[in-house]
Amino acid sequence: MEQDEPTASPHIPVLLTPILKAVAPMQGRWVDGTFGAGGYTRAFLDAGADQVYAIDRDPEVFERAAAWAGTYGDRLQLVEGTFGEMDSLVPADMDGVVLDIGVSSMQIDQAERxxxxxxxxxxxxxxxxxxxxxxxxxxxxxxxxxxxxxxxxxxxxxxxxxxxxxxxxxxxxxxxxxxxxxxxxxxxxxxxxxxxxxxxxxxxxxxxxxxxDELGQLVRGLYAAESVLAEGGVLAVVTFHSLEDRIVKRFLAARGGLNPKGNRWAPEAETDAPRFEVMGRKAVTADKDELAENPRSRSAKLRLARRTDAPVGDVDFAGLGLPRLSLKSVSR
Structure with missing residues (x-):
């Protein structure tokens, strides 16, 4: 899990093209749970999204966005908070949720942070x-x-x-x-x-x-996304190191009905209907063009899943690969 500090422009959203391609034509209401410099938000609105709820815990990002946010009118809703609590911050029946996990280049570039x-x-x-x-x-x-x-x-x-x-x-x-x-x-x-x-x-x-509490926020955000997404809504998660990606992969396997089945020694456990349809067998990574344009994408992995019509399930943090320290924090 070697991860260098991002050095590219903070205004270049990672793996944006594969996300837009997967959901084309872009439409409906989206949640950008990690607003940052607004790269995904602006791209989604420009591509045709009806409305984006942009969430961030850093109040400074909204001050930076003031120069351009007004041009989108009511189509852009700025929301201060964490994406782990998005189910209490945005309306239900969203058409998509995007999460770009980790620290932003913008924050790293500020020595005082x-x-x-x-x-x-x-x-x-x-x-x-x-x-x-x-x-x-x-x-x-x-x-x-x-x-x-x-x-x-x-x-x-x-x-x-x-x-x-x-x-x-x-x-x-x-x-x-x-x-x-x-x-x-x-x-x-x-x-x-x-x-x-x-x-x-x-x-x-x-x-x-x-x-x-980044890993605790990640698992809360995944479950919150399940709650706010409408049937057919898409969850897109971009991670940058193995700890994050393992959690997302295991969550989607569990909620997508992809966990191993029973065998002759262990009978198959009764399972609920899948709540997500996992899109693609493997994580999406940057192509050579994006790598040349944005070195930050080198370690990025994108996982996509589409919400089914199954009802929201119980929260279960076991088996997601959380370190013991994070498991303690989410279990409180």
Whole structure:
């Protein structure tokens, strides 16, 4: 799960063309659950969507959109909140939901937001700009808690070593900036070989996921999408690393009736009618043209599914591949 920081323009929505192709002709009411710079929203409205409900937890994105949002009139509805609660933020019977999971290039480019290990700034990482910061986690969590965060959310094999170094460093002085944390990590791990990801990549990813409860939000958002989509409505989810994609894949398998059937040793379990029809056997990835235009698409995977007429089912987080830390947060 090597994931470099996005470096392309934040205004280029990833895997947009395959989404538009899958739902052509674009029409009806859509939810853009990760509004960001508005790339998907504008593309959907320009392609013929009747209305888009654009959700984001970061209030700053709506300030940025003020210069152009009014040109769409009532066709664009800006909604502050998280896509995990979209079923309480938008009307039912939507024709589509798109989710572009993870941090945006726009947020990474702002040093003061603290997402980037390549830019010095306060160790913040809050998408909503409220609540506990990454510095709070780094300076107050126990060594065991930090090791769990780094391993479960970053798949960092040196998680215990880094956690031990962080706890030792903060005894001298609080770790308040991104470069302070980078220095601790670099002093702990061997220097990477040319072409390898920066040593801080996995730790920064893990902290960002923990601070924003990203995986908990993802599973809530998937179930919320099931609730708001009309029969025939399309769910489109773009992920950027294996943790996210595994959750989406398992959710669609479970809700699409694709889980393994019984055998002669284990009788087939009784199952509900599928709530989604999975579109395509494999995830869609960027073609060579998109890769050349937008390097951020290199690690992106798109999964599509169409809502059936089956009633909304019970929420069941088991079996989705959630790390233990996230499973605790969604079970509260």
């Amino acid at each position: 603290g997402f980037s290990f390549q830019k010095d700034g306060p160790l913040d990482m809050r998408m909503s700009q409220s609540g506990e910061t990454a510095a709070d986690v780094v300076n107050t969590a126990s060594e065991a808690e930090l090791a769990d965060i780094f391993f479960q959310y970053g798949e960092e094999r040196a998680s215990r070593r880094i956690a031990k170094a962080v706890v030792a460093a903060r005894k001298t002085a609080p770790i308040k900036t991104t470069f302070q944390l980078v220095a601790v990590i670099e002093s702990t791990l061997p220097k990477g070989k040319p072409g390898q990801a920066h040593p801080a990549t996995r730790t920064f990813q893990a902290l960002r996921i923990a601070v924003n």
